[in-house]
Amino acid sequence: MRKYFVIALFVLAVFATSLIAADPVILRFYFPVGVAGPLARYMGELADKFNSTHPDIIVEPIYSGGYPETLQRALTASKAGNPPDVALLTAADIWTAADEKIIISLESFVESEGGEAFLEPYFQAFLEDCDVAGELYAIPFQKSTPIFYYNKDMFREAGLDPDRPPSTWTELKEYATKLVKKEGGNTVRWGVEIPIDQWLLSAFIMQNGGLVNNQAGTETYLNSPEAIGALEFMRSLVAEGLMPARRLFGDSSADFVAGTTAMMYNSTGSLTFVRDSATFDWGVAYLPENVRRAVPTGGGQLVIMAGIPVERQKAAWEFIKWMTLPEQAATWSMKTGYVAVRKDAFDVPEMKAYVEGFPFAIVAREQLQFVLVGEPPATHAARQIARFMTDALEGAIAGMISAKDALNMAQAEAERVLRPYK
Amino acid sequence: MLGYLLILPSFVFLIIFTYYPVVRSVWLSLFQKMAGGVTKFVGLANYEYMFGSRLFKQVMQNNLVYSLGSVIPAILLGLVFAILLNKRLKLRGAFRFSIFYPTMIPIAAASMVWIFLFSQSYGLLNKVLNLFGLSSNIDWLNTTPYAMLSIILVSIWKFAGYYMLLFLSGLQSIDESLYEAAVLEGANAWQKLRKITLPLLSPTTFFVTLMAIINSFQSVDQVYVMTRGGPYNTTNVLLYYIYQNGFVYWDTGLASSASVVLFSILLGFTFIYYFGLQHFVHYER
Numbered sequence: 001m002r003k004y005f006v007i008a009l010f011v012l013a014v015f016a017t018s019l020i021a022a023d024p025v026i027l028r029f030y031f032p033v034g035v036a037g038p039l040a041r042y043m044g045e046l047a048d049k050f051n052s053t054h055p056d057i058i059v060e061p062i063y064s065g066g067y068p069e070t071l072q073r074a075l076t077a078s079k080a081g082n083p084p085d086v087a088l089l090t091a092a093d094i095w096t097a098a099d100e101k102i103i104i105s106l107e108s109f110v111e112s113e114g115g116e117a118f119l120e121p122y123f124q125a126f127l128e129d130c131d132v133a134g135e136l137y138a139i140p141f142q143k144s145t146p147i148f149y150y151n152k153d154m155f156r157e158a159g160l161d162p163d164r165p166p167s168t169w170t171e172l173k174e175y176a177t178k179l180v181k182k183e184g185g186n187t188v189r190w191g192v193e194i195p196i197d198q199w200l201l202s203a204f205i206m207q208n209g210g211l212v213n214n215q216a217g218t219e220t221y222l223n224s225p226e227a228i229g230a231l232e233f234m235r236s237l238v239a240e241g242l243m244p245a246r247r248l249f250g251d252s253s254a255d256f257v258a259g260t261t262a263m264m265y266n267s268t269g270s271l272t273f274v275r276d277s278a279t280f281d282w283g284v285a286y287l288p289e290n291v292r293r294a295v296p297t298g299g300g301q302l303v304i305m306a307g308i309p310v311e312r313q314k315a316a317w318e319f320i321k322w323m324t325l326p327e328q329a330a331t332w333s334m335k336t337g338y339v340a341v342r343k344d345a346f347d348v349p350e351m352k353a354y355v356e357g358f359p360f361a362i363v364a365r366e367q368l369q370f371v372l373v374g375e376p377p378a379t380h381a382a383r384q385i386a387r388f389m390t391d392a393l394e395g396a397i398a399g400m401i402s403a404k405d406a407l408n409m410a411q412a413e414a415e416r417v418l419r420p421y422k
Numbered sequence: 423m424l425g426y427l428l429i430l431p432s433f434v435f436l437i438i439f440t441y442y443p444v445v446r447s448v449w450l451s452l453f454q455k456m457a458g459g460v461t462k463f464v465g466l467a468n469y470e471y472m473f474g475s476r477l478f479k480q481v482m483q484n485n486l487v488y489s490l491g492s493v494i495p496a497i498l499l500g501l502v503f504a505i506l507l508n509k510r511l512k513l514r515g516a517f518r519f520s521i522f523y524p525t526m527i528p529i530a531a532a533s534m535v536w537i538f539l540f541s542q543s544y545g546l547l548n549k550v551l552n553l554f555g556l557s558s559n560i561d562w563l564n565t566t567p568y569a570m571l572s573i574i575l576v577s578i579w580k581f582a583g584y585y586m587l588l589f590l591s592g593l594q595s596i597d598e599s600l601y602e603a604a605v606l607e608g609a610n611a612w613q614k615l616r617k618i619t620l621p622l623l624s625p626t627t628f629f630v631t632l633m634a635i636i637n638s639f640q641s642v643d644q645v646y647v648m649t650r651g652g653p654y655n656t657t658n659v660l661l662y663y664i665y666q667n668g669f670v671y672w673d674t675g676l677a678s679s680a681s682v683v684l685f686s687i688l689l690g691f692t693f694i695y696y697f698g699l700q701h702f703v704h705y706e707r
Contacts, residue, residue: 072669096672176444185557196652246564251628258448261541384671391477394654398566409476417673 014083025315027059028084030297032070032349042335050322055334056316056341059086067367068383071096074305083305090300091129091375095217099380099421103303106136109317115409122324123341128374130301133216137325138301139320140341142332144268145295145367146203148288152261152281154179154189165285166263169207172288176242179262187190190261191242193252194234195399199298200265202376203287204230206294211386212376213376214342218421220377220385222392222411226291231403233290238397246399267298268364272337275358284360286367293370299338330354339364379414380421388413444685451678461675462532468679477655478663478680485659486571489638491658492577497634499578501627505619507586508593518590522583533599533647536576537546537563540648566656568647573657585630592626593619632695635661636688661682 001361029047033039040063047059064070064083071093076377077083091098095376097103100110110118119127152162165170176191194200202212210226213219223228237243247255253270255261257277265280265287275283287295304316312390322328326344330351333340339361345351346365355361392406401409453461460586472478475539517639524532539546551558560570594625600618607619620627645651650664651658658666660680672681 075672100672182575244561244564246561289653300639381671384673387666387671394652398654400566400654413475417671420454420462 002166009017014402022241024056024058026317027057027086027312027316029059029061029319030064030087031061032064032072032088033065041337042332044208046281046323046332050319053323054318057100057318060336064261067093071383072357075100076101078305078307081307083307084099085305085308085312086319087303088300088304089138090283090298091378092386093302093380094130094138094303095132095380095382097303098135102306103137104306104313106139106304106317109253110136121326121341121344123343125368125370125371125374126301126341129141129297129378132380138303139324140299140301141324142336142338143297143299143301144338144342145297145364145371146200146265146287147268147271147364147367148285149256149270149274149281150263150265150285151256151259152283154259154280158262162281162283165283166289169290172182172263173237173240173242175235177240180242184355186347187241187244189259190244190255192237192263192265193243193247193261194237194251194256194265195247195252196390196394197221197249198377198393199296199375200236200387201231201389201393203265203294206235206296206372206376207209207287207290207292209291212389213379217379217382218418220379220411220414220418222389222414223407227407228231228404231393231407235394235397235403237401239399243397246394263375267338267342269337271358271360271364275360276330286363286370294372295370296373297368297371324347333361379418381417384417403412427636428698429615439707443445443482447678448682448687450674452675454517455673464675468675472676472683473680477658480655481660481663482533482650484570484655485639488574488577488657488659489635491570491574491693493631493634493638496578497583497585497630499582499589499629500630501589501623502581503586504589504593505615508590521586524580525584525587527580527639529576529643531581533576533644536644540572548637563649564653566653569653569657570619573644573648576648577638577641580644581634585634588630589623589626592623596622628698629695632691636691639684639687660687 012232031040031043031206040061043061043063047061048055051058054329064073064087067090070087071089073086074084074089074097079251083102087097087103087105095102121139123143126143128145130138130140132138143244148165150165154161155175160175160178166175172192178189178191180187181187205224205227208226208230210224211221212227213221220244226338238245249266249270251412252261252264253266253273256264256266257274257279259280287294304320308316313394319333324341326348327343329340329342330348332338333345336352340346340351346355379385388410390405392410395401396403396406452463452465454464454468467589481612507514507521511517525608537654538544542548542559542561542564545562547562549560552558560568562568596619600622601614604614608704622638639659640661642659642665645657645659646665651656651662662686664677664680667673667680
């Protein structure tokens with residue numbers, strides 16, 4: 001009996017050591033879900049596919065809430081000395097993560113893969129969001145832009161050409177005036193809805209000829225005449241009864257499919273939701289222009305965490321590289337509605353067929369030519385500055401403060417938080 | 423000696439999880455965070471900025487509105503329910519249960535439900551108001567002052583039952599013979615309430631009031647779930663402000679300064695409580 005026990009123990013020991021010897025690298029990957037849909041499931045499928053083709057690496061995708069929570073968890077885990085290996089962060093949070101030194105520069109990896117030639121297939125518009133003051137820290141993965149949605153049936157009903165969406169701010173207001181519908185004292189249908197978010201305020205500022213911040217990410221221009229003009233225009237839409245005072249992205253897409261707004265600004269990430277839920281004829285278009293046509297980018301990019309062993313960083317790079325190959329970029333785009341991050345993803349046969357059946361995906365891609373600087377604010381302490389902008393937008397369009405005062409205040413606050421970085 | 427030994431376990435936990443963080447907050451509030459996790463000693467500059475900022479003033483004002491608006495009605499309702507349900511009524515248990523029930527639901531989950539009730543287009547609240555002929559198209563959670571009103575309503579709903587329970591236990595400790603004597607003297611219901619119930623309930627009332635005020639500074643869940651401090655910071659309360667600065671912006675200096683303010687406020691109320699216990703409140707033994 002005792003003999004068997006010893007043998008069993010010995011066999012177990014050999015088995016265990018052999019397991020340890022062939023131990024694959026395990027990567028923990030924090031990812032947020034930013035739009036509606038079973039994205040967590042798709043992410044699991046993607047990781048499974050990677051794991052089955054890479055026997056020496058095991059990726060464990062870990063759902064980490066929204067984007068802010070993902071940074072929060074990555075930061076606290078890093079500070080506790082137990083960082084994940086890969087994370088999916090927004091452009092704003094990459095600045096914070098780099099400032100906190102919890103992510104590593106990807107320059108050397110890109111260099112070893114062929115430098116510029118490696119980055120060439122990615123849309124330049126998306127690479128804008130991957131650097132911190134000129135140094136590459138991330139690779140684009142799930143990217144979006146705001147896009148203009150409109151209800152073609154309502155256009156017909158109001159006597160507007162359903163194939164001619166508004167292309168300027170002036171037309172936008174004109175159309176909204178025709179499309180808004182009131183019954184008694186209540187508005188039963190809004191002309192347009194622009195969700196309360198600094199993302200869209202940035203779009204209007206850039207369309208008005210302004211910029212949100214400098215390249216080095218140390219200065220903001222929130223109270224420039226262009227910015228004040230942009231906010232005044234947005235405010236006038238509410239003041240003239242064409243737009244509700246406060247809608248978030250989810251509220252607007254719900255209102256749009258329910259027919260309580262005729263037009264809306266929303267993320268390309270909502271394309272799939274609107275396609276699946278709208279019971280009417282609808283279309284998408286570029287955002288209307290003013291002084292110039294301009295659009296910001298949005299969404300998330302992949303980063304490698306600092307404070308992990310070199311072999312895990314190498315494995316993490318393999319994973320990031322694989323995740324953004326044409327095949328995966330196409331799959332992710334088709335499943336979620338995000339814009340595929342590289343040009344050659346559109347040559348993948350499935351993607352070709354998909355785009356043919358759903359040409360709106362092309363509108364989103366074509367709009368990328370109007371991306372100026374990626375996703376503003378691209379600065380240190382970006383999340384705080386984004387909040388000052390959203391506050392200014394909220395206060396001004398609710399009519400609680402003038403556009404000028406609101407933006408002066410936002411600029412003063414921004415200067416305070418940026419002072420340490422100068 | 424044995425006494426000290428016996429309180430040692432809880433004292434260790436208090437030091438690690440209460441006193442040390444308090445001291446650390448005070449310390450951190452004197453620093454500004456710089457790039458790369460480096461901090462710089464700035465003295466009282468964080469406080470100076472905070473007390474000068476419009477947002478902080480608004481946050482304090484919001485908290486005051488929220489505290490007064492939720493504490494007073496919740497206590498009054500709790501008291502009224504307790505007095506009514508202390509009588510021998512049919513279905514007394516069922517009433518008590520249904521009023522106490524909200525206390526048992528986690529506030530975050532309850533807030534999710536309330537979001538639907540408050541919805542402008544399909545919310546039950548607007549539908550019910552319309553039923554009564556009040557043509558209501560209020561966007562409860564997205565317009566002022568309705569957003570704050572909504573947060574206050576949820577708090578009252580949540581806490582009134584708990585206060586009722588405390589009042590009930592207070593009522594049951596009042597000696598029945600006092601009422602019998604009063605009836606013999608020919609006292610009416612109002613006189614009994616005024617001269618016996620309320621004075622003898624005063625320790626409970628005092629305790630409940632302070633608990634409620636302290637509660638009102640500590641509740642943040644419904645703000646986080648229902649409005650995230652919006653619209654335009656009109657529902658941003660002190661604890662949410664701390665959370666935002668600490669865990670969304672990573673401005674630990676500012677968050678610590680605000681925490682110290684919150685701590686001082688709560689400490690002040692605790693002092694009032696213990697001081698009041700010794701001096702003002704009438705105890706019948």
